[in-house]
Amino acid sequence: MGANNHPDYAEELERLEYTKEYMQRLLGETEREAAKSRENIRQSMGDLEHLDSSLSYINILTNARFFEMAAGRKEELETVLQKPYFARIHFRKDGEGAELLYIGKTSLFYRETQEPVIVDWRSPVANVYYDGRIGEVTYEVNGEENRGRLYAKRQYKIEGGQLMDIRDVDLTTNDELLQEALSGKADVRLTEIVSTIQKEQNEIIRANLKRPIIVQGAAGSGKTTIALHRISYFLYTMGGNFAPEKLMILAPSELFVGYISEVLPELGVDKIRQTTFEAFVLGATGLKLRMEDSNRRLEQLATGSEVDEATLLLSRLKGSLAFRDALDRYVAQIEKETAGLFEDVYIEKFRIIKKERLRRLFLKEFSYLPLQKRLDRIAGILKTETARKRKEILSVLTSRYEQALDKALFGIRDDRRRREQTTRLIDERDIRLPTIEREGKKTAAAYMKRFPAYNIKKLYRSWCTDKGLIQQTAFAWTEAEKQAFLRKAGIEGWETEDLAALLYLQARLIGISDQWKFRAVFIDEAQDYSTFQLAVLRDALDTDMFTIVGDLAQGIHSYRSISDWDGVRNLFPRAAFRTLQKSYRTTAEIMEAANNVLGRFADELPLVEPVVRHGPDPEVHRAERFNPGEVYKLYGAIRAKGHRSVALITKTLREAEKMVDGFSGLDHDAMLIDQGSVPESGRLLVIPVHLAKGLEFDAVMIAAFDDPFRDFELDRKLLYVAMTRPMHELHLIGDFSLFLGCCSDQEDPGCMQ
Numbered sequence: 176m177g178a179n180n181h182p183d184y185a186e187e188l189e190r191l192e193y194t195k196e197y198m199q200r201l202l203g204e205t206e207r208e209a210a211k212s213r214e215n216i217r218q219s220m221g222d223l224e225h226l227d228s229s230l231s232y233i234n235i236l237t238n239a240r241f242f243e244m245a246a247g248r249k250e251e252l253e254t255v256l257q258k259p260y261f262a263r264i265h266f267r268k269d270g271e272g273a274e275l276l277y278i279g280k281t282s283l284f285y286r287e288t289q290e291p292v293i294v295d296w297r298s299p300v301a302n303v304y305y306d307g308r309i310g311e312v313t314y315e316v317n318g319e320e321n322r323g324r325l326y327a328k329r330q331y332k333i334e335g336g337q338l339m340d341i342r343d344v345d346l347t348t349n350d351e352l353l354q355e356a357l358s359g360k361a362d363v364r365l366t367e368i369v370s371t372i373q374k375e376q377n378e379i380i381r382a383n384l385k386r387p388i389i390v391q392g393a394a395g396s397g398k399t400t401i402a403l404h405r406i407s408y409f410l411y412t413m414g415g416n417f418a419p420e421k422l423m424i425l426a427p428s429e430l431f432v433g434y435i436s437e438v439l440p441e442l443g444v445d446k447i448r449q450t451t452f453e454a455f456v457l458g459a460t461g462l463k464l465r466m467e468d469s470n471r472r473l474e475q476l477a478t479g480s481e482v483d484e485a486t487l488l489l490s491r492l493k494g495s496l497a498f499r500d501a502l503d504r505y506v507a508q509i510e511k512e513t514a515g516l517f518e519d520v521y522i523e524k525f526r527i528i529k530k531e532r533l534r535r536l537f538l539k540e541f542s543y544l545p546l547q548k549r550l551d552r553i554a555g556i557l558k559t560e561t562a563r564k565r566k567e568i569l570s571v572l573t574s575r576y577e578q579a580l581d582k583a584l585f586g587i588r589d590d591r592r593r594r595e596q597t598t599r600l601i602d603e604r605d606i607r608l609p610t611i612e613r614e615g616k617k618t619a620a621a622y623m624k625r626f627p628a629y630n631i632k633k634l635y636r637s638w639c640t641d642k643g644l645i646q647q648t649a650f651a652w653t654e655a656e657k658q659a660f661l662r663k664a665g666i667e668g669w670e671t672e673d674l675a676a677l678l679y680l681q682a683r684l685i686g687i688s689d690q691w692k693f694r695a696v697f698i699d700e701a702q703d704y705s706t707f708q709l710a711v712l713r714d715a716l717d718t719d720m721f722t723i724v725g726d727l728a729q730g731i732h733s734y735r736s737i738s739d740w741d742g743v744r745n746l747f748p749r750a751a752f753r754t755l756q757k758s759y760r761t762t763a764e765i766m767e768a769a770n771n772v773l774g775r776f777a778d779e780l781p782l783v784e785p786v787v788r789h790g791p792d793p794e795v796h797r798a799e800r801f802n803p804g805e806v807y808k809l810y811g812a813i814r815a816k817g818h819r820s821v822a823l824i825t826k827t828l829r830e831a832e833k834m835v836d837g838f839s840g841l842d843h844d845a846m847l848i849d850q851g852s853v854p855e856s857g858r859l860l861v862i863p864v865h866l867a868k869g870l871e872f873d874a875v876m877i878a879a880f881d882d883p884f885r886d887f888e889l890d891r892k893l894l895y896v897a898m899t900r901p902m903h904e905l906h907l908i909g910d911f912s913l914f915l916g917c918c919s920d921q922e923d924p925g926c927m928q
């Protein structure tokens with residue numbers, strides 16, 4: 176239905192025009208302000224030559240700041256003008272009159288009255304749009320409950336500043352708008368969903384920001400999107416206390432960081448740190464390590480290459496809290512060793528501080544600090560104490576020498592002896608006192624040299640290879656674990672599994688510098704983390720303000736990561752826990768096929784409910800071997816239907832590489848996606864499933880020949896992840912009868928049921 180059929184069309188049109196006009200006016204003012212600041216800068220530049228130049232500098236800096244603000248505001252207004260708002264609520268707060276509030280991506284107030292023209296979607300009252308059904312509603316403002324009545328909700332489709340559609344919302348139309356949003360195209364990127372956020376998603380976005388939250392959400396349930404909107408909500412609500420630079424989102428790969436970063440500017444949260452766990456640890460420790468590819472082991476497991484039991488045991492061990500506990504004992508030993516290095520502090524022959532006192536400071540008073548920080552504090556204390564004591568000693572000695580000289584001058588009768596004695600005393604004094612003065616100044620620094628700097632890398636490696644140390648620190652490990660550890664840990668290169676330990680040692684021994692001390696953390700694909708990784712993040716950053724989202728069904732790294740949420744919930748006892756079972760990404764037909772695979776998992780996991788949106792059945796294209804010409808033809812047919820982002824997903828990287836070679840042999844354009852690539856929309860993207868995890872495409876072809884999906888748990892998970900990537904179309908190329916219940920080909924449309 177078009178907007179002009181709506182009974183309130185004329186009124187709404189007027190309101191939109193009015194809002195736009197008001198915004199245009201503001202835009203004009205902003206432009207004038209920007210021009211004025213530019214002019215001021217130009218003038219001050221000229222004045223630099225002949226006036227007091229420091230004043231001109233200040234002028235330039237202030238005006239540059241004004242200019243920047245005006246330019247930012249101008250850009251924001253121009254974007255918002257295209258779509259000033261997307262909804263309206265007819266609402267009455269208890270004790271006040273009813274009002275019509277227009278909700279948009281950012282707020283706008285009348286300058287004169289400070290009444291809202293547009294209310295921000297993140298503002299407290301907007302919550303009733305997402306949460307409240309019509310009728311009595313409540314919402315919180317600064318922790319206080321407000322009550323009111325919601326009379327009606329209305330949605331608008333506004334494009335390029337034009338009113339295209341008006342809908343009064345009851346349950347059905349809400350669905351319609353969502354359907355429309357979901358039928359859109361994936362342009363290899365996420366988008367904001369402020370107008371269609373669902374109630375259960377809204378609850379997660381707005382859940383108490385001062386507490387952690389853990390979300391188990393099915394594939395396509397909106398976890399990534401929700402995490403990003405929660406960041407936006409966080410900055411809106413807590414922005415006064417938190418600079419965006421103090422927030423961090425952790426994504427599984429650089430590829431994924433690129434994928435989410437595109438949506439961040441739209442949500443106004445682009446200043447937060449977006450990174451991977453690996454990059455964070457390397458940054459926070461300052462270590463330069465040549466890391467093994469974090470997917471290497473997965474690739475080995477998926478190709479059925481020999482991965483011995485000991486290696487897997489080791490991966491699991493390194494992610495466990497038993498591993499952290501052993502490291503903890505190791506740190507306790509290092510602490511003891513360091514404490515053993517304290518000696519009494521002397522200036523010349525004067526003892527100025529007893530070792531017991533320093534040891535007590537180190538072990539007790541400063542026990543809340545990392546070891547290096549404790550030493551730094553002690554060095555500071557030493558410096559002040561030695562300065563004070565040095566002065567005391569010098570003044571005592573000066574008067575002692577004076578007394579001795581007096582005694583010599585007046586007590587010794589014999590001239591020669593008296594002269595000798597006074598000369599000796601004066602000579603001694605003139606050498607001794609300056610030496611004390613000089614040496615005393617260096618005492619603190621010289622004393623601290625006995626403490627060698629903690630070298631995290633070396634300390635970790637020596638622990639890994641020292642049988643005695645392992646026996647002492649890791650007594651809770653099984654014998655097999657100890658053996659595996661001693662045999663392998665010292666010789667293996669640096670792997671993802673080692674990063675938690677390195678971060679742990681950094682935090683306990685040296686400390687994390689402010690630059691890396693994020694105060695709120697958002698973790699996507701959290702099922703790929705080990706318990707130790709999450710524990711060390713919490714401890715190293717000294718905060719539990721975590722938003723943790725993941726899906727156990729997609730736990731393809733489960734040989735080294737969590738397999739349930741219990742351990743994580745124990746780590747974050749204050750955390751709320753939510754589940755999302757509805758999937759918004761894909762069609763009912765594709766979800767049903769993916770659920771078929773999910774139903775075969777050894778761990779019984781609940782099936783995913785699709786938001787009912789229909790599309791074509793997934794198609795199976797039976798083939799014995801990879802035929803690049805045929806696959807490219809299929810790609811062409813998919814593109815012809817208007818789909819732009821199309822991926823060919825393989826089980827392994829090596830098969831993806833081979834397929835890309837196959838295409839280029841025929842001069843067909845295809846792009847291999849690996850860790851660092853930037854997927855280009857409009858090209859055939861060939862991508863191994865472990866990298867496709869978390870991404871989405873309009874259409875997906877899954878092809879497996881050299882590395883087929885076998886009847887193993889890992890392969891089921893990989894296939895499930897691959898099958899849940901498309902929004903609209905799925906094609907399976909090869910032989911998938913093992914998973915899909917029946918042999919099938921294109922002529923058998925019922926085969927996917």
Ligand SMILES: Nc1ncnc2c1ncn2[C@@H]1O[C@H](COP(=O)(O)OP(=O)(O)OP(=O)(O)O)[C@@H](O)[C@H]1O
Binds near residue numbers: 357373760870871
């Ligand atoms: N309320 C909503 N309105 C419109 N689109 C939505 C909504 N919720 C989710 N989506 C869309 O569903 C798709 C899946 O979202 P997202 O990638 O955040 O899910 P996910 O749970 O992280 O998935 P996965 O676990 O498979 O990576 C995206 O295209 C997103 O825009």
